[in-house]
Amino acid sequence: MSKNICFIDGLEGVLKYREVDIKELVELPYDAVSYLLIRGELPGEQELAEYSARLHAERGINREVLDIIRMCNFNIDAMEALRTVICFISQFDPDLNDSSPEGNMRKAIRLIAIVPTIVATYYRMANGKEPLPPDPSLSHGANFLHMIKGSKPDPLDAEVMEKDFILSAEHELNASTFSSRVTASTMSDLYSAVVSGLCTLKGPLHGGARAEVMTMLNEVASPENAEKFVLGKIAQKEKIMGFGHRVYKTYDPRGAIFKQLAKKLAESRGDMHWYATAEAIENVVIRELVEKRGKPIYPNVDFYSGVIYKYMEIPPQLATSIFAIGRISGWIAHCFDQYDRKKIIRPRAFMLDEC
Ligand code: CMC
Structure with a gap:
């Protein structure tokens, strides 16, 4: 069954x-x-x-x-x-x-x-x-x-x-x-x-979101830009890639594991840049959409997997x-x-x- x-x-x-x-x-x-x-x-x-x-x-x-x-x-x-x-x-x-x-x-x-x-x-x-x-x-x-x-x-x-x-x-x-x-x-x-x-x-809107997350990380480029980027997306009523899910109304358990793995990779390379950029995006999304607007929009399976590919130097074309x-x-x-x-x-x- x-x-x-x-x-x-x-x-x-x-x-x-x-x-x-x-x-x-x-x-x-x-x-x-x-x-x-x-x-x-x-x-x-x-x-x-x-x-x-x-x-x-x-x-x-x-x-x-x-x-x-x-x-x-x-x-x-x-x-x-x-x-x-x-x-x-x-x-x-x-x-x-x-x-x-x-x-x-x-x-x-x-x-x-x-x-x-x-x-x-x-x-x-x-x-x-x-x-x-x-x-x-x-x-x-x-x-x-x-x-x-x-x-x-x-x-x-x-x-x-x-x-x-x-x-x-x-x-x-x-x-x-x-x-x-x-x-x-x-x-x-x-x-x-x-x-x-x-x-x-x-x-x-499905598996292709991973490649879009990688493009987004390039566009945001560093943690300081996350606030402006996310607020801009919300103002334009555009989706933030790697967030939201039809079934999960809480943190996607796969997203949580991917987050830990991304952190482990970042630490092992002594380079927190992409992890910190992603976490800054996540923090603004949660503050603006979850806390202020009450929408259950958390990172899904595609968000931190995109971060992992950045560290492994895997291009979006393969994501x-x-x-x-x-x-x-x-x-x-x-x-x-x-x-x-x-x-x-x-x-x-x-x-x-x-x-
Ligand atoms: N960013 C900003 N707002 C969002 C997002 C997002 N990523 N996802 C949903 N919302 C808002 C949406 O604007 C809507 O607001 P309102 O009620 O004010 O109009 C509300 O949340 C409901 O959105 P929805 O599009 O009706 O939700 P859905 O259940 O039909 O769609 C989704 C689920 C995954 C397609 C959608 O969240 C989305 O497009 N996310 C971005 C793409 C993405 O990351 N896709 C991977 C999905 S997980 C893995 C997989 O299935 O492959």
């Missing part, structure tokens, strides 16, 4: 995947959280070893896929390349139209494993660098950083990236997961459902696709649940007024 995949208490700021609290989940490897979402329970040691081995073995891409990535436009967001490449490779998956649970699981593992490689390969090519093969000995987060940076990542950076993927992995019926479920509800294949999710995630790398396990968990229901999702138009 989908309510089991995720539980959110938007008033108390509680988030659980499969009844495990997000605070516990971030201490696990991403592979274990992915297993939990897709299979419904946490893996034992042996099960995790086998699942990780299968995922790590499927990370590679072949020459044809490299050629397709080479043909992509390198001046746009990595999400565009990711969507294109997933569509392309679907045609060659021998399990494409095998809708048995085993066929779907094989596709799921290939998809979860290959998405980081596509993003990293696109990024390196876009920057005139040779793409690097994945390293099966590294975790999901460390391997991704290794593939984009070209060197073994600093342990704290690798830990933060792993936690980012976990914090992004699942969030009930958010817009992209809903899209994936609608596609799966027609009994279309898993690649199609994942592409639906990708197309929906990229919008700036949404990093969200997708994490979220794909959640999409797939929901698609599996939807396949079991064998029932098409077909809302009526009047329901749009309630959205």
